[in-house]
Amino acid sequence: MRFRYMDVMALVRKFEKPDIFLTMTCNPNWDEIKNELYPGQCAQDHLDLVARVFRAKLEVLKKRLMENDILGKVHAYVYVVEFQKRGLPHAHWLLIMKRKYKIRCPEQYDLLIYAELPNKKKYPELYKMVTKHMMHGPCGMLNPSCPCTKGRTSCKNRYPRPFCDSTSQGKDSYPVYRRRDDGRKEMIRGHTLDNQWVVPYNSYLLRTFNCHINVEACNNIKSVKYLFKYIYKGHGRASVAVREAGKKDDKGNVDEITQYREARWVTPPEAMWRIYNFDLSKNHPLVQQLQLHLQDMHMVIMNKRDKVERVIKRPRVKESMLTAYFDYNRIHPEARGILYRDFPKHFTWNSTDKVWQPRKNVAY
Structure with a gap:
């Protein structure tokens, strides 16, 4: 973790702070996955296919960002692939743009990043993808058992966000995106949600990849530390008990401590990713460790x-x-x-x- 963190900090020293934080999550309903399944099967039955398709999508995303300059000309990048205990793989990207393409004002934020429901009649396909992939929750008072609210008084991700007529720079490293109270609402998981629940996204990337792909503008090196401290804090662990029912020692006591074992938790997608020897993280340009x-x-x-x-x-x-x-x-x-x-x-x-x-x- 320390070596990879220092490599990226060397890029920050050379090319300045990161400009865009991007998160891409695998979609099990991608056509590339569903078309290869037998009747009656689902994506969970072929997690080797899920890993290969997600990796191919990452390569396409890299090409769109680096060669097609979708968000502007990129000077340096780093991405890290994460595997949750109960979920699909996703990748976190940090992009450092060339000086001419750095995002410096609210007007530039609005050209790349949106946090509102699009016009349903004008952009029906985009509207469908936003409501399917980019709506947070519901959580908080609407759903106290949601993971982001469980054990808390409110959502840890600060949803629902307040309405805002224009984009402005926030107190932390992320801006406050435009969320107008335009009356657009949609029924999501049994609750009516509006622009306050939209996760920031880029329209082109969302339509291209048809998955949860969160795009945020950032101008703080804290995102670099988050990237590696969160991902490489250590592998997942699970406590497992294997014992014969009712087995006791000579005195009739059950030693629960010796019967439990701590083991490494490796999800099937992560196992397939490592078997295929795919990169868990990558940065460009390469850094020579001296x-x-x-x-x-x-x-x-x-x-x-x-x-x-x-x-x-x-x-x-x-x-x-x-x-x-x-x-x-x-x-x-x-x-x-x-x-x-x-x-x-x-x-x-x-x-x-x-x-x-x-x-x-x-x-x-």
Whole structure:
């Protein structure tokens, strides 16, 4: 978690704060899934198919964002795939836009992000998708047993949101989106909901992927920490008890502590994702992790069967990225103006010979 977090913070240092936070959730009713099922089957019967289709959709989304510039020209991105204990996989994206395409005013927010029900007569297909995928709840007083309200006095996601005639910058890193009281309402899960319950979305992405795809504007690095602290806080765990009914010790007591076992909880979609060896997270551009250590205290990779004496006698065993950086600066004066953190932009690391070599093309 720490390594991945630091990689993304290196991107933030170079390209400034993230601009867009995007969440895409798998839809089990996608045609690509339903068309491959046998009569009487559902998506839960072929979670290998669910994992493969969701991964293909992620690749399409990446192409639309990076090559087609749907939300503007992207300078850097990172995404992380999450698997809930009882639910479908979804991916969280952070996009850092190029300086010209950064969102800086409410008028630009309204061009990309919507938090209202569309015109049902003018956009019937979009209206159907918004009411199906982008309506929160109902929760709060309408449904106290909803997971986001259970054990609380109100919704933890602050729904229903107040009406607002225009978009403005909020107190936290997210703006207050326009939610006009235009009288548009829809019956959702037994309750009549209006614009106060709409989750922010992008019309093009919603119509293209036909799934829950939340798009938010953000300008705070807290979203980076949330991305990795929440996802990589540790794998899911479950307590399991396996015992014979009525079995007791010599004194007639039942030792419940020794009979329970803590085990790792892996959902079927996550198991298939790992079997297929799909990426759990990815960032662009790539970040070179540099070694930093005291003298003669760098890490050495060795096989457990190797003898320490032979490892110490290996050629250039005392060299590392850091010592090679010092050596290159000592020999080549033109490199002395480049900081160690920026060295990979101009040079590549040869792990075999343990030397820095000039790049043919300058990196980001």
